[in-house]
Amino acid sequence: MARIDQATLEQATFAAREEGIDREPERLIRWAGDLLGENLMMSTAFGKSGMCILHMVKDVCPELPIYFIDTGFHFKETLEFLAELRDLWKVNLVARKPALFGVEFVKKFGDNLYETDPDLCCHKNKVEPFRELFGEEGEYQAWIAGVRRDQSSTRAQAEGIELMGGNLVKIQPLAFWTKDLVDEYTKKHDLPQPPLFSMGYNSIGCEPCTSACGDSDDERAGRWAGKAKTECGLHTFWQSKENQPQEGGDDAEEEAEKPS
Numbered sequence: 001m002a003r004i005d006q007a008t009l010e011q012a013t014f015a016a017r018e019e020g021i022d023r024e025p026e027r028l029i030r031w032a033g034d035l036l037g038e039n040l041m042m043s044t045a046f047g048k049s050g051m052c053i054l055h056m057v058k059d060v061c062p063e064l065p066i067y068f069i070d071t072g073f074h075f076k077e078t079l080e081f082l083a084e085l086r087d088l089w090k091v092n093l094v095a096r097k098p099a100l101f102g103v104e105f106v107k108k109f110g111d112n113l114y115e116t117d118p119d120l121c122c123h124k125n126k127v128e129p130f131r132e133l134f135g136e137e138g139e140y141q142a143w144i145a146g147v148r149r150d151q152s153s154t155r156a157q158a159e160g161i162e163l164m165g166g167n168l169v170k171i172q173p174l175a176f177w178t179k180d181l182v183d184e185y186t187k188k189h190d191l192p193q194p195p196l197f198s199m200g201y202n203s204i205g206c207e208p209c210t211s212a213c214g215d216s217d218d219e220r221a222g223r224w225a226g227k228a229k230t231e232c233g234l235h236t237f238w239q240s241k242e243n244q245p246q247e248g249g250d251d252a253e254e255e256a257e258k259p260s
């Protein structure tokens, strides 16, 4: 399917905001599906917001490709949950791996890059395999993500529809939702939950970079604990396409199982 041009995107976004569609999650997902068709995808690591959106997507856009970035470092429980959810909800879940995965990655970068240079580790394992989906040869121009304003100060300006330039669009159906609304929706619809949540984790990330954090209200507590890092780069590379980190560089975000 040909990509939608920037002028059409801008007009459609303006009209959607005027109508308040960007603040109504299911309506926004339907709007994005109608406008963008096969140019639209979703990604998730099965966090709390992601599970709410996935539940809406399965009814509103059941064919939508839903990508999980399999870094090779995810908890085995997360990978098992992916397979169970695919069977249960019959959703089009795709595990996408980086070019160098598992043993091959360790051969080139060693077995503790997440310690020595977590930004480069996230860039190689998350940002690169994800960015390829949107490049010149990429299949998509729009991405549904689970970002919410109340998750962190770096996300406080998030919008329901974000035009990223270059005909790229980010759709964030829960941008204006609060944690309480997410919890309410989760309970109301009795959504399946990744096992890590009952094991004391607040966020679903890579095993070496995610810690259990007990009763903390901070949904992103336990990610890169003790480090200044707060994002893997999936939500920031859009703004910095001209300034991507080189090997040994500076960018990155979340999940998986130790390399074998």
Ligand code: SF4
Binding pocket: 071, 073, 113, 114, 117, 118, 119, 121, 122, 123, 125, 126, 205, 206, 207, 208, 209, 232, 252, 253, 254, 255, 256
């Ligand atoms: S979250 Fe940690 S293990 Fe996962 S890609 Fe980033 S640095 Fe590597």
